[in-house]
Amino acid sequence: MVVLNRPGPGFVNSATLVAHADPDGYTAFLSGNGMILSSLLFKSLAYKMSQFRNVSTLAFFDLVLLVNKGSPFKTVHQLLTWAKAHPDRLTIATVSAGSTQNLAAHMFESMGHIKAQIIPFTSTAEVLTALRGNQVQAAFEIMPPVFGQIQAGALKALAVTSGQRFAGLPDVPTMSQAGLMGFEATSWSGVSLPAKTPDAIVERLSNDMAVVLAKPAVQRAMRKLGAVASSTTPAEMDIRVRDDTAKWSRVIDEAHIPRH
Structure with missing residues (x-):
């Protein structure tokens, strides 16, 4: 080959x-x-x-909704509740506009009935730098480049976006289990x-x-x-x-x- x-x-x-x-x-x-x-x-x-x-x-490859390890948001419900009370203030980082991660963020905005600022970056490294530096409040990213950081506690996973839980993170709910029924990306x-x-x-x-x-x-x-x-x-x-x-x-x- x-x-x-x-x-x-x-x-x-x-x-x-x-x-x-x-x-x-x-x-x-x-x-x-x-x-x-x-x-x-x-x-x-x-x-x-x-x-x-x-x-x-x-x-x-599951996508995962991430927040900084020090974020006050512990669940998807808490994040959505805050976003509904503060329209256009929730900031969500993704890689390039039109990527799966970016479209998942737009779907989250639509299905969650919120208005958020979805900010596309040019690379995963920039997304994670912004998230860890508290420049944004949340991010959508595919699992492989962030799996180790979630396991190490540097990032907090609120939900995965597939139809079932990821075996490597059994305590993290799916988006449907977290309250957004039918959400799958x-x-x-x-x-x-x-x-x-x-x-x-x-x-x-x-x-x-x-x-x-x-x-x-x-x-x-x-x-x-x-x-x-x-x-x-x-x-x-x-x-x-x-x-x-x-x-x-x-x-x-x-x-x-x-x-x-």
Whole structure:
């Protein structure tokens, strides 16, 4: 296996490469919700979502609502109660506008019936610096880069945003358990191939991924990184892409995030 790094916003460069590759099963890319967001936020792309065949999901990354370790907010309910009493004063940090974290913050604002200042930073490091320095009151971030700091007590997790609790932080409730029923925002990665890849190749790769991702050692390694290893069939990944496209399109429209 040869790994080709194609850095760029929202999977655009790697997706473009694979969309136009030979459909022989030897060129795949690490796809995921970032690819979906790019298709919604960028008007002109060198590919269409129909140019891919989805193989399987690979890993899911919880998002987490964070506050500083010294924050007076101990629960999501306390945070929302304060925000409702002080419109436009709650400050929430995220990475770039249009990222999963940023859209989760907008969804939190909408479903929580509050008005907040959602502040996009250029990197996770800047988000965490602002949060630890009390420049903002809360933040949404994916689990892997903050998991260790939560465990060490440097940051406080009020809730995770997936449908179930994260095994690495069993005492942290989901957003639904914390009172925002139906709130779910997950970052995930998967594997996709060029659209004309034969069924036999897609099915074989999907089956192989299922075997590998089910291994306890792989599950443990992913969990230590703050992720959950999880495979799907190609059809199940298609459904995930369809449902996430519909959900994030609504959030983008409601938040009036510009499409470039």
